Structure formats: structure tokens, C-alpha cells
Amino acid sequence: MKNIQFERGTIRNIRVHVLPTQQFKTYAVSVYIGTPLEEEKVTPTAFTPFVLRRGTQKYPETKQFRERLDDLYGAGFGFDIYKRGDYQMVQFRMDLIHDQFVNSTESLLQKGIEFVGEAITKPALDNGKFVSKYVDSEKITLQKRIESIINDKIRYAAERCIEEMCSDEPYRLHPLGKIDRLQEITPESLYSRYQEWLQSAVIDIYVVGQTSLAEVMPIVERSFDVSRADAGSYAKKPEHRSVSEVREVIERLDVNQGKLNMGLRVYTTYADSTYPTVLMYNGILGGYPHSKLFTNVREKASLAYYASSRLDGHKGILTIQSGIELDNYEKAVAIIKKQLEAMNNGDISDVELQQTKAMITGHLRELQDSAFELIAFDFNNILSGVERTVPSLIDDVLAVDKARIQEVANQVKLDTIYFLRDRKGGE
Numbered sequence: 526m527k528n529i530q531f532e533r534g535t536i537r538n539i540r541v542h543v544l545p546t547q548q549f550k551t552y553a554v555s556v557y558i559g560t561p562l563e564e565e566k567v568t569p570t571a572f573t574p575f576v577l578r579r580g581t582q583k584y585p586e587t588k589q590f591r592e593r594l595d596d597l598y599g600a601g602f603g604f605d606i607y608k609r610g611d612y613q614m615v616q617f618r619m620d621l622i623h624d625q626f627v628n629s630t631e632s633l634l635q636k637g638i639e640f641v642g643e644a645i646t647k648p649a650l651d652n653g654k655f656v657s658k659y660v661d662s663e664k665i666t667l668q669k670r671i672e673s674i675i676n677d678k679i680r681y682a683a684e685r686c687i688e689e690m691c692s693d694e695p696y697r698l699h700p701l702g703k704i705d706r707l708q709e710i711t712p713e714s715l716y717s718r719y720q721e722w723l724q725s726a727v728i729d730i731y732v733v734g735q736t737s738l739a740e741v742m743p744i745v746e747r748s749f750d751v752s753r754a755d756a757g758s759y760a761k762k763p764e765h766r767s768v769s770e771v772r773e774v775i776e777r778l779d780v781n782q783g784k785l786n787m788g789l790r791v792y793t794t795y796a797d798s799t800y801p802t803v804l805m806y807n808g809i810l811g812g813y814p815h816s817k818l819f820t821n822v823r824e825k826a827s828l829a830y831y832a833s834s835r836l837d838g839h840k841g842i843l844t845i846q847s848g849i850e851l852d853n854y855e856k857a858v859a860i861i862k863k864q865l866e867a868m869n870n871g872d873i874s875d876v877e878l879q880q881t882k883a884m885i886t887g888h889l890r891e892l893q894d895s896a897f898e899l900i901a902f903d904f905n906n907i908l909s910g911v912e913r914t915v916p917s918l919i920d921d922v923l924a925v926d927k928a929r930i931q932e933v934a935n936q937v938k939l940d941t942i943y944f945l946r947d948r949k950g951g952e
Contacts, residue, residue: 529893529914531731531903532738536746538756539728540907543738544899550626552634552734553896554619554641557904558726559612559759562695567613568702569710569718574604574615575663576715579656580649587659593640598627600637602644609908610763610794610839611695617641618897623735634736635744642748646723655712655719664707671701678945682784683846686943689774690788694764696840727757729907733896759908763840765792768938777948782830784945785857787845789865790938795838796909801921802929806937807836807843808881809873809930810864815880817864822847828857839908843937851946858942865939871931878927886919 531542560570584590594600600621607614621637649656674680684699691697730749732741768790793803811818811834818832830848837843849857867873892898893915906913 529899529903534738534742535756536742537749537751538753539730539745539749539751540756541738541742541745542729542731542900542903542907543736543741544731544733544896544903545735545737546733547735549734549896550623551620551896552623552637552732552736553900554621554637555731555897555900555904556617556641556645557729557731558615558617558645558722559609559729559908560722560726562608562611562613562698562700564698566718566722567698567700568706569715570613570615570722571606571700571702572663572667572707572710572715573719573722574606574617575667576655576659577644577648578602578604579659579663581643582647582649583643585649585656590644597633597636597640598622598629600633600640602640606700608696608698608700610837612759612839612908613698613700617645620896625735634732634734634740638732638741638744639748642745642750646748646750648719650716651712654716657712660710660712660715664710667701667707668704671699671704671707674699674701678778678780678782678784679846679848682786682943682945683844685774685776685945686786686788686844686941687842689772689943690842690941694766696763696842723751724753725755725757727759728753729904731900731904733900759910763794765790765841768940771939772941774941774943776943776945778945780945780947781851783849783851783854783947785829785845785847785849785854785861786943786945787861787939788941788943789843789845790940791836791841791843791933792936792938793838793933794841794909795905796911799929799933800838801918802925802933803836803838803843804885804922805878805881805925806868806930806933807834808885809877810834810843810868811845812836813881813884815877817867817877818845818847818861821864822857822860826856826860828853828860832861839905854944854946862939865934865937868934868937869931871927871934873927873930882923882925885922889915889919889922 534541579587580590602619605616822832823829832847834845
């Protein structure tokens with residue numbers, strides 16, 4: 526097992542993490558910018574990177590911006606927007622080839638970090654505000670992105686279940702925001718929010734490759750032109766509420782297949798010592814093709830086209846997703862509840878236990894072959910305030926037994942049952 530050791534420093538209240546390694550032929554650069562999920566800010570924050578990717582002060586036209594990436598030997602640059610617990614994350618990523626594999630007199634790592642820094646901190650402006658044509662164009666892009674979720678009924682049902690389950694928590698908010706709030710945004714208001722975002726967000730810069738912290742720090746200092754009074758921290762713990770009764774929500778739209786989703790509170794997060802056990806709980810319940818949901822609900826009972834579970838380890842929530850015939854609602858709910866009861870009773874076979882351990886540990890070993898996966902794993906530690914390594918998590922998972930899983934299972938509470946069905950018989 527490889528020894529993964531990031532070198533760390535801070536510049537202008539921006540945290541820098543560098544993993545010197547000979548393992549990869551490319552450099553991986555990743556910038557995480559995190560803020561608490563808030564109703565008024567989630568949409569403009571999500572919209573910001575769409576506008577930032579259109580141009581910088583140095584390359585104000587989008588064509589120039591993209592040609593610069595070609596100059597960097599086809600470096601890849603992009604961003605993701607998602608939530609981790611009650612935080613909204615914007616992640617910028619760049620991968621570029623190592624200097625030794627190209628005929629260049631300039632350091633590609635330096636030029637790459639400079640490009641990312643310019644994209645984030647020196648955007649193209651027009652009279653002290655974002656360029657109007659970019660704002661108008663990217664509104665359409667983001668609107669289509671949000672609408673694509675609504676049109677994909679599997680994703681829509683998953684989001685609606687979370688929205689209902691966490692109706693009084695920040696986690697209810699979708700990280701891409703809302704279309705109606707998007708239309709209110711102006712170039713002036715977005716630039717104002719952008720400036721506030723850079724000042725108040727927690728910023729972590731990661732670099733993985735044949736380099737060192739000593740080499741990267743001065744490049745970051747030159748490239749990220751932002752003065753920050755505070756580094757911030759991910760101190761906010763996810764909200765948890767007790768479950769007094771299970772909520773049932775039925776929504777009617779023009780669908781031919783029912784989407785049955787359930788939201789459960791596991792009351793365990795990535796920072797907790799029982800996290801490896803919750804990983805096993807989710808894996809045995811519905812995380813893999815050999816799991817109880819897939820085997821019993823889909824294969825044996827033929828009640829679902831798909832049936833699985835997903836764990837959000839930063840929020841402490843587990844969701845179950847299934848697609849069923851409209852008339853099978855009661856049957857499907859009953860058999861899913863039966864699988865939850867089996868977990869509570871410790872009804873877990875040795876095969877289920879061993880196959881799940883093999884799947885989880887196999888995934889953990891594989892992530893060490895990807896620079897961005899190594900970055901994501903380390904950032905989970907930063908976000909959670911814990912010190913975990915891949916080998917230690919593998920050992921912890923292998924040590925989990927049925928008794929521990931049963932103990933965790935009896936803490937899990939079914940919170941919400943959400944069913945998306947047809948309009949027939951409805952309003």
C-alpha cells in the first residue's frame with residue numbers, strides 16, 4: 526500500500542496541499558471553494574463558475590481562453606458543483622501533462638496554476654462588472670442544466686425525496702440553485718456576490734505530481750490575486766433531527782413508471798468512528814448488485830426495475846431508490862421495509878459480509894491509482910476534521926462484523942417515503 530503524504534502550507538488564508546509523487550505522467554490541480562448552503566446565495570454561487578469559464582482579464586474572449594488551453598498541450602479544465610453535508614462546493618480542476626513529455630521551455634505546471642488562478646480571481650469584466658453577454662448566455666446554460674434534472678425522473682425523484690426529508694434544513698437546497706432565482710441575477714449583483722464569495726469561502730488548492738510544496742507555493746502566491754482576512758473552516762456540523770413518524774409524500778406527474786424513494790437518517794458521518802460500519806451497512810443493504818435490495822426487491826420479487834441505496838457520509842443520510850410499476854407501491858414498500866428489518870435483526874449472510882468488504886476495499890485500493898481520487902479522499906479529511914488514510918480505512922472496514930452492523934442498523938431511522946406516480950386518479 527502506497528504511503529500518501531501531502532505537504533501543506535497557507536498563503537493569503539488559502540490552504541495549499543501538495544502530493545509529490547513520481548506515480549503520474551500528468552499534474553492534477555484541484556481548487557475547492559466551499560460555503561454553507563443558503564437560500565439566498567446558492568443560485569448565484571452555482572452560477573459564478575459558468576461565467577468565470579468564459580474569459581479572464583488576460584484572455585477576455587472565450588475563444589482566446591480556450592486557445593490558451595490548447596497552448597498548454599490540451600490541458601483539461603472544468604468545474605463541478607455539488608454539496609457535501611450542509612456545504613455547497615465549487616471545484617475547479619485542471620490536468621496537464623508533465624514537462625518532461627513535451628518540448629517546452631516553460632514550466633507547464635507554472636502556466637497551468639497561473640491559468641487556474643486567473644480564471645478564478647481575474648475574470649473578464651466590463652466597467653467593473655461581469656460581461657453582460659456572458660451572463661446572459663450562461664443563464665441559458667445553467668437553466669438547461671437544472672431543467673435536465675426535472676426531465677430525468679430518476680434524478681428528479683431522488684432530489685424531491687431529499688427536499689421533502691430535509692424541508693427545514695440547508696441540505697434541502699439543490700447545489701445548482703433554482704431557475705426563478707437565476708432570472709433575478711444581473712452582471713452587477715453577480716460580481717458583488719462573487720467578490721463576497723472569494724472573501725468568505727474556504728479555499729483549498731491541491732496539486733499532485735512531480736513537484737513539491739516549495740515549488741508550488743510561490744506560483745500560487747503570484748497566481749491567486751485575492752486578499753482574504755480569514756481562512757474560514759468547515760466547522761459547521763450537519764443538522765440532525767429526530768424522527769417521530771415516517772412522512773409519506775405522493776407526487777403526481779406525467780410518468781409511466783413509479784419512482785419509489787426513501788430517506789433514512791443514519792446519524793453517522795465521515796468524522797465518526799462508526800463510519801466504516803455505516804459503509805458496510807449501505808453496501809449490504811443496497812450499494813452493490815449482491816445487496817439485499819437488488820437481490821430481493823428486483824431479482825426475487827420482480828417488484829422493481831432498479832433498486833439501490835446511496836450514502837451521503839458528510840450529511841449522515843442514506844437514500845433508497847427504486848423504479849416500480851404504479852400498482853406495486855404497497856408491495857414494494859413492504860418488501861423494502863422487510864430488508865431494513867433484516868438489517869436490524871442482524872440477518873446478514875457470510876457471503877453478503879465478505880462480498881461487501883471486497884467491493885469497498887477494492888474501490889479504496891483503486892482510488893490510489895487516480896490523482897483526483899487521492900485529492901478527493903484527502904479533502905474528505907479536511908472537510909470532516911479527521912485524519913484517515915486509505916490503508917487505515919481498509920483495515921477498519923475489514924474489522925467490521927455482523928454485530929457492529931446490527932448495532933448501527935438499530936440506530937437508522939426511516940424518515941420519508943416519497944412516491945412519484947402518474948396523474949391518473951390525482952388532481
